[in-house]
Amino acid sequence: xxxxxxxxxxxxxxxxxxxxxxxCADPANSVNLGVGGVFQIIPHCNANIxxxxxxxxxxxxxxxxxxxxxxxxxxxDGKYLENGRPRGVDLGARYYPAGGMKGLFIGxxxxxxxxxxxxxxxxxxASETQGxxxxxxxxxxxxxxxxxxxxxxxxxxxxxxHVGRFFSSSTCEYTAPASRAGTSxxxxxxxxxxxxxxAVSIGIGF
Numbered sequence: 100x101x102x103x104x105x106x107x108x109x110x111x112x113x114x115x116x117x118x119x120x121x122x123c124a125d126p127a128n129s130v131n132l133g134v135g136g137v138f139q140i141i142p143h144c145n146a147n148i149x150x151x152x153x154x155x156x157x158x159x160x161x162x163x164x165x166x167x168x169x170x171x172x173x174x175x176d177g178k179y180l181e182n183g184r185p186r187g188v189d190l191g192a193r194y195y196p197a198g199g200m201k202g203l204f205i206g207x208x209x210x211x212x213x214x215x216x217x218x219x220x221x222x223x224x225a226s227e228t229q230g231x232x233x234x235x236x237x238x239x240x241x242x243x244x245x246x247x248x249x250x251x252x253x254x255x256x257x258x259x260x261h262v263g264r265f266f267s268s269s270t271c272e273y274t275a276p277a278s279r280a281g282t283s284x285x286x287x288x289x290x291x292x293x294x295x296x297x298a299v300s301i302g303i304g305f
Contacts, residue, residue: 125199126253126304129154129162135261135298144289146172148296154193156200162193164206174289180219181289187212187238200255200304203245210238212265216288217274228279232271234288239263246302257300267291 135148150168157163166189174181191208195201214234221227244259271286273279 127156129200129255129302129304131257131300131302133257133298133300135296143176144172144174146170146296148298150298150300152300154200154302157192159198160195162195162200162204164191164193164208165189166191166208166210172290178221180221181216182218183214183216183288183290185212185214185234185290187236189238189240191240193242200246200302204243204259206242208238208240208242210240212236212238214267214288214290216290218286220286227275228273228284229275230271230273230284230286232269232284232286232288234265234267234269234291236265236267236291238265242298244298253304255302255304257302259298259300260295261298262293262295264293265290 129152131152131154133148133150133152135150136146148168148170150166152164152166154162154164168185168187168189170185172181172183172185187210189208189210191206193204193206195204197203212235214236215231216234217229217231219227219229240261240263242259242261244257246255246257248255267288267290269287269291271284273282273284
């Protein structure tokens with residue numbers, strides 16, 4: 100995939116060009132580029148998650164955090180197929196027990212998200228229905244992870260576990276068959292529930 104490959108190449112170049120003389124022992128800021136997967140804790144659902152974060156140390160152990168995310172997912176259990184693209188912005192904070200942007204961290208955010216999705220409901224060839232929908236949601240997210248610096252450079256590897264929930268409202272309409280096209284439906288998108296995923300970020304402190 101192009102976006103994860105581009106991120107990996109960026110990390111390799113950044114780690115290579117950062118010399119010990121430019122290292123930040125105790126950075127006050129960090130830009131973190133991340134990827135993740137396993138979007139929901141349910142079978143048949145796969146996702147690719149891409150995000151960028153900005154962190155700023157507000158105190159010795161507390162950092163404020165802003166995050167923008169773009170996700171594409173597919174749910175397919177053989178009877179119901181859904182493809183969607185959630186996008187959102189989250190604001191929150193992280194706590195570093197060791198102080199500074201070092202070691203273990205625990206964070207929490209709240210965000211506003213929008214999702215466009217399409218679905219196909221297989222109830223036999225004669226009664227197959229298709230539709231599209233959009234959702235608006237407040238997302239509550241908790242992440243637990245750690246920063247592992249690359250040598251003496253300001254670059255860190257940041258694995259983390261994210262868990263949370265979307266609190267969503269959705270609208271939906273049928274697009275097929277023709278007799279039902281344009282009429283409303285009660286379908287909810289598959290992202291309107293609890294989720295959990297593993298992610299890895301590259302943090303660049305300054």
